[in-house]
Amino acid sequence: MSKLSYRAPALDKGLDIIELLALSAEGLTQAQIANHLQKSVNEIYRMLNTLKERGYVEFEEKSDQYKLSFKLLNLAATFDPTKSLLEKANPIMKEIAAMTNQSIHLSIYTAGKLLVIAQCDSGSPFNYHVPVGSTFDLLETSSGRVLLTFQSDQERKRRLDRRKLFMKIEKTSKLPLNQLKEIEKKFSKQTVHRIKKDGCEIVKSLQIVGITNISYPIIDHTCYALAAITIPYLNRLSQKNEINIKETSKILEKYSAQLSKELGFNC
Structure with missing residues (x-):
């Protein structure tokens, strides 16, 4: 991780979640995400909700898993x-x-x-x-x-x-x-x-x-x-x-x- 003069922990956390989900074709549960990132479930709960509300991740109730949506792909298509x-x-x-x-x-x-x-x-x-x-x-x-x-x-x-x-x-x-x-x-x-x-x-x-x-x-x-x-x-x-x-x-x-x-x- 780069040693920047100014940190934005919440942003780091959100990017970590996005990068992690990009590695998993099947999707991950909230507990699995917390485990892989070595964070508590409470630490990532709000971030997951924010990412879901902004359309970056999707939640499947049947499997209780989070997956990346196509929003990042659509953004990438513009640049x-x-x-x-x-x-x-x-x-x-x-x-x-x-x-x-x-x-x-x-x-x-x-x-x-x-x-x-x-x-x-x-x-x-x-x-x-x-x-x-x-x-x-x-x-x-x-x-x-x-x-x-x-x-x-x-x-x-x-x-x-x-x-x-x-x-x-x-x-x-x-x-x-x-x-x-x-x-x-x-x-x-x-x-x-x-x-x-x-x-x-x-x-x-x-x-x-x-x-x-x-x-x-x-x-x-x-x-x-x-x-x-x-x-x-x-x-x-x-x-x-x-x-x-x-x-x-x-x-x-x-x-x-x-x-x-x-x-x-x-x-």
Whole structure:
């Protein structure tokens, strides 16, 4: 949590509730919300009522659960910070896919998890791609690890804290528990340093055999990563003239830098 000169505890509490509900597709009871936020039921009672009256949350009497309404989505539609990113990224992604003959996708951070917001297929009949709208654990993917690495220490910690909450509620890990714990253990002490040094991550997929993930950050005017652009490199034995991982990485590095520059990166 940021150390601001002036605090607004009630606002913090309301935002915590909204962010928590964004992590739960099923909704949560008042007691569950209090438990996850480590607050008493009385502390959040008035805030939940206010959020309900303002239309930000809905209450289902049958299940006794609170859920986010569509109000935030409607507000976001009037100002979408990803719109400019997508407008600039889509033509670049098509060019990269054509040059490398590999599929490519663009991901952002949202509510403790990774969200794929754009994708472009390769021209090959043998193709692997990640669908738009897919969500993943931040630490299980190259995109997520790259996004986390190129943040301030404070923001990285905040996102990792949100990730823990997301994992606790959704239990969506696709990896064995011991493997996931090893990744978590190494991330802050080793992985962040390595990715910062390399400026990217090139590593075999933890989930798909035969895929090598090549992921670069897209950095905007804030000097921190707004998105991650990733090629899940598929080594096709049937295509002799296919460019290799090293050449593909150089192409992705060039175009990720171009996209970052178009988004105001000048740090």
